[in-house]
Amino acid sequence: MLxxxxxxxxxxxxxxxxxxxxxxxxxxxVARLVxxxxxxxxxxxxxxxxxxxxxxxxxxxxxxxxFVGSSYREAETTTNTEAHTVADLYQLADQFPxxxxxxxxxxxxxxxxxxxxxxxxxxxxxxxxxxxxxAQALADELVQTVEDFEPTTSxxxxxxxxxxxxxxxxxxxxxxxxxxxxALLWIVLLVGGVMTISFTFFxxxxxxxxxxxxxxxxxxxxxxxxYTIYRVxxxxxxxxxxxxxxxxxxxxxxxxx
Amino acid sequence: xxxxxxxxxMRISTGLLIVALAILIAVGGLVLVQRLYSTDQRKQHNxxxxxxxxxxxxxxxxxxxxxxxxxxxxxxxxxxxTTDEANELAGIFWFAHALPQPEGRHIQxxxxxxxxxxxxxxxxxxxxxxxSPKAWDTLDELRATILGLKxxxxxxxxxxxxxxxxxxxxxxxxxxxxxxxxxxxAEQGLPPILWVxxxxxxxxxxxxxxxxxxxxxxxxxxxVAALALIISMSLFTVAALDYPFxxxxxxxxxxxxxxxxxxxxSKLSDL
Numbered sequence: 001m002l003x004x005x006x007x008x009x010x011x012x013x014x015x016x017x018x019x020x021x022x023x024x025x026x027x028x029x030v031a032r033l034v035x036x037x038x039x040x041x042x043x044x045x046x047x048x049x050x051x052x053x054x055x056x057x058x059x060x061x062x063x064x065x066x067f068v069g070s071s072y073r074e075a076e077t078t079t080n081t082e083a084h085t086v087a088d089l090y091q092l093a094d095q096f097p098x099x100x101x102x103x104x105x106x107x108x109x110x111x112x113x114x115x116x117x118x119x120x121x122x123x124x125x126x127x128x129x130x131x132x133x134x135a136q137a138l139a140d141e142l143v144q145t146v147e148d149f150e151p152t153t154s155x156x157x158x159x160x161x162x163x164x165x166x167x168x169x170x171x172x173x174x175x176x177x178x179x180x181x182x183a184l185l186w187i188v189l190l191v192g193g194v195m196t197i198s199f200t201f202f203x204x205x206x207x208x209x210x211x212x213x214x215x216x217x218x219x220x221x222x223x224x225x226x227y228t229i230y231r232v233x234x235x236x237x238x239x240x241x242x243x244x245x246x247x248x249x250x251x252x253x254x255x256x257x
Numbered sequence: 258x259x260x261x262x263x264x265x266x267m268r269i270s271t272g273l274l275i276v277a278l279a280i281l282i283a284v285g286g287l288v289l290v291q292r293l294y295s296t297d298q299r300k301q302h303n304x305x306x307x308x309x310x311x312x313x314x315x316x317x318x319x320x321x322x323x324x325x326x327x328x329x330x331x332x333x334x335x336x337x338x339t340t341d342e343a344n345e346l347a348g349i350f351w352f353a354h355a356l357p358q359p360e361g362r363h364i365q366x367x368x369x370x371x372x373x374x375x376x377x378x379x380x381x382x383x384x385x386x387x388x389s390p391k392a393w394d395t396l397d398e399l400r401a402t403i404l405g406l407k408x409x410x411x412x413x414x415x416x417x418x419x420x421x422x423x424x425x426x427x428x429x430x431x432x433x434x435x436x437x438x439x440x441x442x443a444e445q446g447l448p449p450i451l452w453v454x455x456x457x458x459x460x461x462x463x464x465x466x467x468x469x470x471x472x473x474x475x476x477x478x479x480x481v482a483a484l485a486l487i488i489s490m491s492l493f494t495v496a497a498l499d500y501p502f503x504x505x506x507x508x509x510x511x512x513x514x515x516x517x518x519x520x521x522x523s524k525l526s527d528l
Binding site for chain 2: 034038039041042044045046047048049051052053055056057058059060063064067130136140141143144147148150157160161164167168171172175179181182183184185187188191192195198199202
């Protein structure tokens with residue numbers, strides 16, 4: 001959690017540099033322990049065995065990044081829909097008699113404000129995160145106000161659908177806020193990454209700068225992908241996150257009237 | 258029975274044991290082969306063995322990599338299912354408030370006891386791939402009560418009540434679907450034949466590397482151990498994520514607990 005809050009570029013550079021340093025140290029150690037002529041002789045066989053390892057790891061890494069990216073987009077869509085539903089409900093409240101109209105509009109405004117200001121920092125804090133109890137209470141009250149009212153026109157009936165959709169998207173957003181990569185899969189990705197990099201230490205390359213350069217390149221790429229997955233994993237946490245801009249826009253449109 | 262075994266396998270301690278055992282067997286196998294056939298003997302065939310291994314190893318790696326991602330998706334889908342089901346449940350609860358009494362109250366009671374039974378009884382049972390008969394009974398009673406509601410007759414209220422009635426039917430239907438899919442996700446893992454392929458494939462992928470002759474036996478041992486580690490770990494992860502409601506790593510019924518809490522505090526509650 002700590003790194004997730006930290007500046008993205010700085011930590012990215014630190015993590016990558018640390019990984020490269022470890023990789024080069026490992027390579028130097030292996031180079032000292034296993035003589036060059038033995039390593040060169042084993043290159044072909046080793047390279048073949050290596051293929052099984054790197055294909056497994058490359059696939060897992062690539063797909064994890066892909067899926068984390070698509071969950072991020074889903075979280076954006078959920079947020080957008082929820083914010084629009086609140087704004088629509090506010091508009092629809094005009095079709096209601098007093099005191100419901102006032103009550104609904106007040107609740108819509110407060111809900112958008114509380115979500116944007118109070119709930120957003122709480123999202124994704126721990127697996128059992130239920131967001132802000134205040135926002136939940138406002139949402140419940142909005143549901144109750146609409147459900148309690150006996151509508152007489154079909155426009156008023158629409159509020160019922162909207163309020164259900166608001167509830168659904170709220171739940172979906174809370175779910176998405178803590179749905180990341182399962183811990184076990186993280187272990188596989190990390191151990192796999194370490195293996196993929198350390199396997200290369202055992203290759204024999206004449207001209208050790210070439211060996212070091214290729215190990216550095218591989219390490220940078222693998223760590224960069226892992227780091228990106230880590231930063232994007234929880235769509236509402238850290239520096240790369242879905243911002244409550246949609247709710248702020250909704251709030252703005254509601255105040256404008 | 259299969260589910261019960263599965264829940265035992267999915268302990269973290271069992272996982273560590275499996276990984277350790279896999280590494281031990283893989284390394285032991287290589288030591289044995291090394292004794293029986295000298296490195297020079299095996300070295301002659303390194304080229305041809307390499308061509309074959311490239312196909313074999315990569316095919317298995319692709320299969321295992323995709324399985325990892327597939328079970329992760331299944332896990333996420335299972336978690337979303339529990340949220341769906343809890344959502345429908347809450348929706349029915351709110352709707353029931355507007356129904357004439359005593360039916361509305363009765364429906365709310367049933368919804369609440371359903372959530373309770375799911376959290377308290379069904380969740381432990383799901384770890385063994387089973388469902389709670391009491392939860393089925395409660396759902397049946399809920400269905401019977403809702404379907405037994407008198408269709409609205411008052412002409413003035415007709416439109417709205419009709420809509421409310423239809424909405425509650427849709428939610429009831431979705432609730433049943435989410436429940437069925439949740440139980441299916443709890444009891445149905447990958448087909449056994451796929452497990453055979455995954456397991457045998459892993460053994461062959463590790464075992465085939467014995468055929469290579471390497472000058473440095475220590476490096477060979479390290480490679481084999483690394484391969485056995487990553488494959489056994491991936492296989493355990495596939496097994497653990499494939500049963501999202503069993504073992505140490507599983508989905509919790511927090512969505513239903515949240516429902517129960519909301520029912521307790523809601524002003525729409527008639528209980």
